Amino acid sequence: MTSAMAETLDEAYERLHATGPEFDGFLSNHGPMAAEAMVRHGHGDLVGSWLDVYVRRLEEFPRSLGPIGSGWQDALGDLRRVADWTALFGREIGEQPWRQVLNAWWPRLLPGVVAAATHGVIRVGHSVRALLADGDDPSHLAELAHGLAYWAARWQTLPGGNAGAAAAAAAGRTQAMTPLESLAAVPRIAKQSGGISDRLASLGGLPAWPSALAGFSVPSAPEQIRGLLAELVDAATVRYLFYGHGNGVMLVHSATAPSVVLRTLPALDTGLWAPSLAAAWAASSALTAVYGPAEPAPRAQLPEPPGGGQSREETARDTFTRAVEHGDAHVIKFADTAVEVFARTGNPDATAAALRAVQLIER
Numbered sequence: 045m046t047s048a049m050a051e052t053l054d055e056a057y058e059r060l061h062a063t064g065p066e067f068d069g070f071l072s073n074h075g076p077m078a079a080e081a082m083v084r085h086g087h088g089d090l091v092g093s094w095l096d097v098y099v100r101r102l103e104e105f106p107r108s109l110g111p112i113g114s115g116w117q118d119a120l121g122d123l124r125r126v127a128d129w130t131a132l133f134g135r136e137i138g139e140q141p142w143r144q145v146l147n148a149w150w151p152r153l154l155p156g157v158v159a160a161a162t163h164g165v166i167r168v169g170h171s172v173r174a175l176l177a178d179g180d181d182p183s184h185l186a187e188l189a190h191g192l193a194y195w196a197a198r199w200q201t202l203p204g205g206n207a208g209a210a211a212a213a214a215a216g217r218t219q220a221m222t223p224l225e226s227l228a229a230v231p232r233i234a235k236q237s238g239g240i241s242d243r244l245a246s247l248g249g250l251p252a253w254p255s256a257l258a259g260f261s262v263p264s265a266p267e268q269i270r271g272l273l274a275e276l277v278d279a280a281t282v283r284y285l286f287y288g289h290g291n292g293v294m295l296v297h298s299a300t301a302p303s304v305v306l307r308t309l310p311a312l313d314t315g316l317w318a319p320s321l322a323a324a325w326a327a328s329s330a331l332t333a334v335y336g337p338a339e340p341a342p343r344a345q346l347p348e349p350p351g352g353g354q355s356r357e358e359t360a361r362d363t364f365t366r367a368v369e370h371g372d373a374h375v376i377k378f379a380d381t382a383v384e385v386f387a388r389t390g391n392p393d394a395t396a397a398a399l400r401a402v403q404l405i406e407r
Contacts, residue, residue: 052088053080053174054183056095061186063102065126065160065167065194072163072194073102074373076187077170081380084173085364094371120156120199129193137185142175147313149192150320156199157323158330161240161294162301164195165327166377169304172311200241202257202330203248220261223272224279226325227298230256230332240294243334253333260325266314270306273321274388277303280328281385284378285346285397290337292404296378298331303381347399349392360386363395366402375401 056079065073075098079091108127112119116132119125136145146168157165168191175184221229231252233243247253263269280299288295302324309317350366351359360383367379375398382398385391 049083049088050178050181050184052091053083053178054181056080056083056091057183057187059095059099060102061183061190062105063099064105065190065197066123067101067103072160074163074377075099075102076190077167078373078376080170080174081376082368084177085380085383086361087364087368090368094368097371098373116196120196121159123197126193126197129196130189133189133192133196134186137189142180142185142188143311146172146188146192146308146311147316149196150308150312150316153192153195153199154316154319154323155201156195157301157327158202158244159195159200160198162297162327162331164191164198165323166297166300166304167191167194169308172308173304176311200244202326203245203253220259222279223260223276224283226260227279227283227329227332229259230329230336232332232336232338233334236290236335236337240334244330247330247333250333256329256333257326260322260329262318262321264318266317269317269321270309273302273306273309273324276321276324276328277306277381278385278389278391278394280332281378281382281397282391282393283332285393285400286340287332287336288397288400288404289341291335292401293374294335295331296374296401296405298328298335299385300377300381301327301331303384347396347403349396350399351392351395356387356390359392359395363398367398370402370405371407372405375405 057076060073060075063073067073075095079095082088082091082094106127108131109125110128112125112128112132119128133145159165168188171184171188171191175188178184231250233246233250235246263272277299280302284295284299305320305324309320312320350363354362364379364383367375378401379398382394385394
């Protein structure tokens with residue numbers, strides 16, 4: 045990335061850090077994530093005008109209630125303390141290398157991977173990609189602090205099983221099914237209604253849920269872990285094409301959450317890769333269980349894969365441009381993942397999935 049593009053992202057971060065992580069009571073602030081994706085794909089010239097519209101919806105950054113100290117566990121999951129968490133992470137990142145802070149807190153936050161419908165880990169993942177690509181500058185480091193703080197303040201575990209424990213139990217076993225087959229086998233909750241908190245809570249009453257978590261085997265070799273995590277991202281992205289109509293917005297995260305975990309692996313100690321894969325599986329399968337429809341959409345109703353006669357690079361570029369023209373942050377973030385999947389696999393259903401999000405999600 046050029047210095048001018050990095051500066052564009054810095055300007056976006058500085059504007060957004062004056063705003064809170066949520067608005068309208070519970071909606072996540074997607075500004076930092078969408079801005080990073082737009083800059084990463086060559087649309088930095090549109091970030092300023094996009095933010096001019098988006099920030100009108102946002103609220104001021106909340107006030108502090110007091111410092112968080114050695115009893116930080118008591119403040120997990122308390123959104124009222126998000127300013128205090130931001131101050132804590134800002135202080136730690138100012139005193140230590142950011143990778144050291146990330147590696148210390150990642151395993152503490154990972155059991156709460158579904159925090160804010162996975163927006164906590166997603167915001168962290170986007171900030172890590174920016175740091176790895178652009179280098180350590182104050183605004184990028186501040187964004188990591190904001191992302192970690194949001195994850196901590198909305199920290200939420202899944203009922204019916206622990207992702208880390210599932211990883212330990214399954215480590216080294218042979219994967220019996222592909223990730224696509226594993227997602228297809230995830231049980232669905234009976235009552236497909238209500239908010240995400242109620243839906244996730246109902247997983248505890250789903251008899252097959254613990255076995256679904258533990259049944260996804262995590263290999264022991266780092267490169268195998270990376271490969272399987274990439275396959276999970278690929279599977280969740282393509283699955284959205286056929287099942288995204290269950291909830292166009294929420295099922296986006298079944299792909300984007302494992303995608304940001306994959307992007308974060310290079311900044312993590314390899315000893316954290318196995319629980320990271322297990323947590324990514326837990327997040328993707330949970331969203332599939334609580335929002336996935338019973339039947340796929342008929343192929344005739346789905347968008348045609350774009351790109352006839354184009355190169356893979358041109359197809360990816362045009363697909364992401366369609367998302368930016370649509371303008372919704374979820375569409376932009378999902379296209380960011382979908383074009384990466386397409387670049388990795390060449391599967392045209394990945395780019396068609398991005399266009400499906402354009403269809404399903406209102407502007």
